[in-house]
Amino acid sequence: MEVRIVKTDQEKQDAYSVRRKVFMEEQGVTEEEEHDGLDEVAVHFVGYEEDKPVAAARLRVMDDYGKLERICVLEEYRGSSFGKQIILEMEEHVQKEGRDQSKLNAQTRAEGFYQSLGYETISGEFMDANIPHVTMEKNFR
Template sequence: MNDLQIRIADWSRDNGDLRRIREAVFVAEQAVPPELEWDAEDAEAVHFLALDGDYAIGTARLLRDGHIGRVAVLRDWRGLKVGEALMQAVIAEAERMGLDRQYLTAQVHATRFYERLGFEVVSDEFLEAGIPHVDMVRQG
């Protein structure tokens, strides 16, 4: 992969790519029920797309209160620092918006990834959509 780009997505225009990635990762791979994956906050969120050339391979969203979520990278591009580049773009946009505190709900297996980006675990482990999670916070 030699042409990684991260850009802010348009929920309407980029909806097909955003849905394709989230459905592949969360609904198909992790068996998250579709009714839990899609919510009213999508229309108001700032969405991000990671692209390899012009093919969308990852996504994330940022809510107006600093909540980061729906971070997903397609299987074939994992381990190539796509998630890190995506998260750095989300954090930079949050800080540009004046959101010095960002938070997220992380799958337990991904906590080290988020810790490397400055997030700290602030909760006990709990189940969400049948998957172990923890709450994490980053103070900018």
């Protein structure tokens, strides 16, 4: 998979199409919850497999950490390490921005996946878009 930082309108639409399929169509997240007004202040990533958009995510660089958000892979491509690949690209970007930590709100069913990438759970379970989540963080130093 080739991961790109979104630079064109087409790449942004490709990222949104993956997010729509995963979050809205597959998981039942509403349009209002998915488009929360933060897309304009985020760096977007999209992953392509043979020119087809198959993964997407967004990153917001905060004062002292990077916030990894909207990480998703199309169902038929899961288990191919594409999620790991896009997260590693995001973490590299966070470090290039001079931050030593990344945080994310993980769906509880993906908590083990993020733990395998070095993330630690730092919160109790909470609901977001009617889906159970936990907050996780990873320190780079």
